[in-house]
Amino acid sequence: MEELKSIKKISEAFAGRKNELYGQKDEGRKVFGLFCTFVPTELILAANAVPVGLCGGKESTIPSAEEILPRNICPLIKSSFGFKKDKACPYIEASDVIIGETTCDGKKKMFEHLAEMTKLHIMQLPHFRDDRSAKLWLAEVEELKKLIEEETGNKITEEKLKEAIDKVNNVRKLFYKIYELRANNPSPINGKDSLKLFQLSYLLDINTIESVLEDLVEELEERVKKGEGYSGKRILIAGCPMVAGNTKIPELIEDTGAVVVGEESCTGTRQYENYVEGYTIEKLADRYFKIPCACKFSNEERIERIKELVKEQNADGVVYYTLQYCHTFNVEGALIEKELKKAGIPIIRVETDYSESDKEQLKTRIEAFVEMI
Amino acid sequence: MEELKSIKKISEAFAGRKNELYGQKDEGRKVFGLFCTFVPTELILAANAVPVGLCGGKESTIPSAEEILPRNICPLIKSSFGFKKDKACPYIEASDVIIGETTCDGKKKMFEHLAEMTKLHIMQLPHFRDDRSAKLWLAEVEELKKLIEEETGNKITEEKLKEAIDKVNNVRKLFYKIYELRANNPSPINGKDSLKLFQLSYLLDINTIESVLEDLVEELEERVKKGEGYSGKRILIAGCPMVAGNTKIPELIEDTGAVVVGEESCTGTRQYENYVEGYTIEKLADRYFKIPCACKFSNEERIERIKELVKEQNADGVVYYTLQYCHTFNVEGALIEKELKKAGIPIIRVETDYSESDKEQLKTRIEAFVEMI
Numbered sequence: 001m002e003e004l005k006s007i008k009k010i011s012e013a014f015a016g017r018k019n020e021l022y023g024q025k026d027e028g029r030k031v032f033g034l035f036c037t038f039v040p041t042e043l044i045l046a047a048n049a050v051p052v053g054l055c056g057g058k059e060s061t062i063p064s065a066e067e068i069l070p071r072n073i074c075p076l077i078k079s080s081f082g083f084k085k086d087k088a089c090p091y092i093e094a095s096d097v098i099i100g101e102t103t104c105d106g107k108k109k110m111f112e113h114l115a116e117m118t119k120l121h122i123m124q125l126p127h128f129r130d131d132r133s134a135k136l137w138l139a140e141v142e143e144l145k146k147l148i149e150e151e152t153g154n155k156i157t158e159e160k161l162k163e164a165i166d167k168v169n170n171v172r173k174l175f176y177k178i179y180e181l182r183a184n185n186p187s188p189i190n191g192k193d194s195l196k197l198f199q200l201s202y203l204l205d206i207n208t209i210e211s212v213l214e215d216l217v218e219e220l221e222e223r224v225k226k227g228e229g230y231s232g233k234r235i236l237i238a239g240c241p242m243v244a245g246n247t248k249i250p251e252l253i254e255d256t257g258a259v260v261v262g263e264e265s266c267t268g269t270r271q272y273e274n275y276v277e278g279y280t281i282e283k284l285a286d287r288y289f290k291i292p293c294a295c296k297f298s299n300e301e302r303i304e305r306i307k308e309l310v311k312e313q314n315a316d317g318v319v320y321y322t323l324q325y326c327h328t329f330n331v332e333g334a335l336i337e338k339e340l341k342k343a344g345i346p347i348i349r350v351e352t353d354y355s356e357s358d359k360e361q362l363k364t365r366i367e368a369f370v371e372m373i
Numbered sequence: 374m375e376e377l378k379s380i381k382k383i384s385e386a387f388a389g390r391k392n393e394l395y396g397q398k399d400e401g402r403k404v405f406g407l408f409c410t411f412v413p414t415e416l417i418l419a420a421n422a423v424p425v426g427l428c429g430g431k432e433s434t435i436p437s438a439e440e441i442l443p444r445n446i447c448p449l450i451k452s453s454f455g456f457k458k459d460k461a462c463p464y465i466e467a468s469d470v471i472i473g474e475t476t477c478d479g480k481k482k483m484f485e486h487l488a489e490m491t492k493l494h495i496m497q498l499p500h501f502r503d504d505r506s507a508k509l510w511l512a513e514v515e516e517l518k519k520l521i522e523e524e525t526g527n528k529i530t531e532e533k534l535k536e537a538i539d540k541v542n543n544v545r546k547l548f549y550k551i552y553e554l555r556a557n558n559p560s561p562i563n564g565k566d567s568l569k570l571f572q573l574s575y576l577l578d579i580n581t582i583e584s585v586l587e588d589l590v591e592e593l594e595e596r597v598k599k600g601e602g603y604s605g606k607r608i609l610i611a612g613c614p615m616v617a618g619n620t621k622i623p624e625l626i627e628d629t630g631a632v633v634v635g636e637e638s639c640t641g642t643r644q645y646e647n648y649v650e651g652y653t654i655e656k657l658a659d660r661y662f663k664i665p666c667a668c669k670f671s672n673e674e675r676i677e678r679i680k681e682l683v684k685e686q687n688a689d690g691v692v693y694y695t696l697q698y699c700h701t702f703n704v705e706g707a708l709i710e711k712e713l714k715k716a717g718i719p720i721i722r723v724e725t726d727y728s729e730s731d732k733e734q735l736k737t738r739i740e741a742f743v744e745m746i
Contacts, residue, residue, distance in 0.1 A: 070703045070724070072445070102500040102670060105478045109704035112671045122670060124501045126509075127475040133497065136509055297475060297495060298485045325698065330443045331482035351443070 001228040006216035007193045013208045014200050018090045024050050024205075025094060030152045033095030034202075035080065036103055037241075037266045038125055040288050042276065043145050045206060046164040047154040052091045053202025054098065056080035057245030059354040061088055068113055073106040074323045075353040076243060081110050084117055091203065092118075097151055099144065101125045103295040104328055121147055127297050134289055141285040162279045167206060174213035175272035181220040182261050183313050186229030188220040191237070191250035191260020198267040199244040230259040233370050236313055238306050238336070239321035240329050241266035246354060249321050252362055256370045262313040264306050265321075266293070273305075294328040302332070303339050310345050317346035317373040319366065324353040346373040374601040379589035380566045386581045387573050391463045397423050397578075398467060403525045406468030407575075408453065409476055410614075410639045411498055413661050415649065416518050418579060419537040420527040425464045426575025427471065429453035430618030432727040434461055441486055446479040447696045448726040449616060454483050457490055464576065465491075470524055472517065474498045476668040477701055494520055500670050507662055514658040535652045540579060547586035548645035554593040555634050556686050559602030561593040564610070564623035564633020571640035572617040603632040606743045609686055611679050611709070612694035613702050614639035619727060622694050625735055629743045635686040637679050638694075639666070646678075667701040675705070676712050683718050690719035690746040692739065697726040719746040 025031055030049040034041070041051040061082025062075060068085070069078055083089035092098070100111040101123045111122055123140045126133035145156055154160075178197070181188050197216070201209045223229050235258050237249060242265060250260045263269065276287040292302035310318060318340060322330045333349050340347045348369040352358055398404060403422040407414070414424040434455025435448060441458070442451055456462035465471070473484040473495045484495055496513045499506035518529055527533075551570070554561050570589070574582045596602050608631050610622060615638060623633045636642065649660040665675035683691060691713060695703045706722050713720045721742040725731055 068707050070700075070707070072698060073700055073704065105668070105700035106704065108500060108670050109667070109701055112705065112708060115671070124499065124503075124506065124670075126497065126499070127481060128497045130497075132509055132512055136499075136505055139505055294482070295478070297481050297497075298488070325445060325700075327443075327446055327478035327698075327700070328482055331446065331479065332485065334441050334443070335485060 001223065001226075004189065004193060004216065004219050006212050006219055007196065009215065010196065010200050010204070010208075010212045013204055013212070017204055020205065021050065021052065021091065021094050030096045031094045032148070033092055033098040035098070035107060036101045037271050038101050038103065038288055038291055038293070039099050039123065040141060040144070040284050042161065042164040042168050042284055043141070043148050043156060045167065046156045046160040047148045047152040048160075049148060049152050049154070050205070052095065053243070054080060054083070054089065054092050054095065055202070055241060055243040056083045056089070057199075057243040057354065061086055062354065069110060072325050073110070074326045076241065076323055077106045077110050079245070079354060081114060084114060097121055097147070099123065103293065104326070106325070125295065127295075129289075129296060134286070137289045138282060138285040141288070142281060145281065158279065161281075161284075165276045165279055165284065167210070169275045171201070171206065171210055171213065172272040172275055174210070174217060177217050178213065178220065179262060179269075179313070181217070181224055184224050184229065185234070185314060186227065186231040187234070187259050187261050188223035188229040189216075190230045191235070191254055191263070192247060194260065195242060195247060195250050195263065195267060198263065198265075198271055199242070201271070202267075203244060233258040233373055234261045234314055234316045235259065235370070236262045236264060236306070236310055236315040236318045237268070237321055238264035238309075238318050239333070240323040240326055242321070243267060248352060248354070248359070249319065249350070252359065252366050253319060253370070255363070256367050258370045261315055262309050264309055269305070269309065294332040299332060303336055306336060307340065307343055307345065317348070317369065319369070320347055320349040322349065322351040324351055374596065374599075377562065377566060377589065377592050379585045379592055380569065382588065383569065383573050383577070383581075383585045386577055386585070390577055393578065394423065394425065394464065394467050403469045404467045405521070406465055406471040408471070408480060409474045410644050411474050411476065411661055411664060411666070412472050412496065413514060413517070413657050415534065415537040415541050415657055416514070416521050416529060418540065419529045419533040420521045420525040421533075422521060422525050422527070423578070425468065426616070427453060427456070427462065427465050427468065428575070428614060428616040429456045429462070430572075430616040430727065434459055435727065442483060445698050446483070447699045449614065449696055450479045450483050452618070452727060454487060457487060470494055470520070472496065476666065477699065479698070498668065500668075502662075502669060507659070510662045511655060511658040514661070515654060518654065531652065534654075534657075538649045538652055538657065540583070542648045544574070544579065544583055544586065545645040545648055547583070547590060550590050551586065551593065552635060552642075552686070554590070554597055557597050557602065558607070558687060559600065559604040560607070560632050560634050561596035561602040562589075563603045564608070564627055564636070565620060567633065568615060568620060568623050568636065568640060571636065571638075571644055572615070574644070575640075576617060606631040606746055607634045607687055607689045608632065608743070609635045609637060609679070609683055609688040609691045610641070610694055611637035611682075611691050612706070613696040613699055615694070616640060621725060621727070621732070622692065622723070625732065625739050626692060626743070628736070629740045631743045634688055635682050637682055642678070642682065667705040672705060676709055679709060680713065680716055680718065690721070690742065692742070693720055693722040695722065695724040697724055
């Protein structure tokens, strides 16, 4: 089958992104660096500023980070911190303000160290899902709005907010569409390419993403029509984010001949699922508040959503993926394993970092799992 | 010098505590099991109920816990969970309700598993120290009050609350007094005995604690008058809780001939410092809200308090103690190390679990540290 042109296009866009971003800065646009999919990018876009994801997916900066941070915290946190410490990431360096949040212990406390190196604003993400917590979160979103307005000097008008909400909702719609197409067998796109979409959509300009996704939907529809794509055992990945630089798990899975048909992940469903259902700040806060992340107590919604996703994507099994030392996803993984097994859904849990050292062992386990299901 | 009679008395009281507690239950008093020093025990006492600490300090129940929980979370969490899973702790079994909180990722998510085994109420402890968070915490404390009233059938009247606040404040005053006495050189009490006080005060009846501490103050005053006590290098322990069953670090320190003169810990200063400064629920919530735990973002107060404690207790150095995989205390430890070194205060950081396997290595490091300071 023919190569996906839009995947090539997104890689090219990424190659030019650094210059484009610094060009946007030269035009006077402020850059907001983000560490989490909980931060409402609509507010940044509505102020004519640029959101850019900063989570680190590479091992190279971890040794430097470990000069300050403990070894036994998650590789994403260490990698990200190392990128700032070593000034090794153009996106971090381009950021006028970094917006952090209190999703997990490791990140929350890492930000105390990062605060010594950069301008930082931390959003308090509550632990609970109750009304009190929703109210607190709304206040945090309102405070972020104020901060963005002050930083940019641009008022976030109702009109601008509506425009931004429509724009991001449209990107969400396109991701939904792609997931629908991936439900086909054969799947018209593999997991490695899908992950690239999610990873780069944190980095690229929203207009680029939107246009690439529109093209991709057409290409995938074409493939589905022709019955082209990837057969083999169908795997849903569930768990931690797999940010740019980290493609270990989908590669290991697809090297066995299986195909990844969905990612219940911050680089996946948590990134696009649920629309902002109106044009107010309340509706905006509400959409983000509901993201089913393991950092919340407690998470029945997430368990249910994983079961649904298995059905929707016609998955044969779940690879539950935890970044090493990520307590929230790890401890919740045990609950999810139990519930999925109860529902007759095959699941394997893997915990890994950014190194190469456990690849052979993981390969053996994943191969055995794929063969078994 | 003569043995401390009150330390003997507290050990005897502990030996009889199980029967006493079940006796209190037989009288119709409800038992509330606690996992954190953030829970306002005054509310429980004011409802004529019994608070009892449940944190596990023993290795024995960890293998069982690891059948469900990941290996790489902190030993305190695993030990506690294992005690419930194996029904191995009379205090957990005696608890009518367990009150958890959202101090750290590991505990927060462990409670989701514990909820399947017991009646559980979780308090949301916010990440921040700002007004919004204080308000949320107050609402949590008010909700706890309601729950306790419902469980016990006893109204927490203003008078009962005042009584309980006075009672716990008096225990705080006695602990303050003991810390003052420990500032003497020689210190009239060693770290092993001091830790026993803190550990058992989570388990024993408040009246027993109060009476033991009163006697102890007299005994220590006597020792100070006579110039009796423990000489040697003076160490402040700072960091994670050392709950009943876990005496590893003070033992290792004092085996070198040094003496522990303070514990900046949940089994130490965080347990008693700061009075409830009034008789309202607001004042009560406020005292607990201010506890300088590493779970908060951010923690300048804690760093300052450690520096003050070094001065107040005439300490020669700090052993910063982290339970393995406790991200909050571990990551914050790096900041504290930097600040203490800046202030010319010697510090060594150790991370350990409940096993014996690292004892020799720790011994060597701590010996070298004590010799060096």
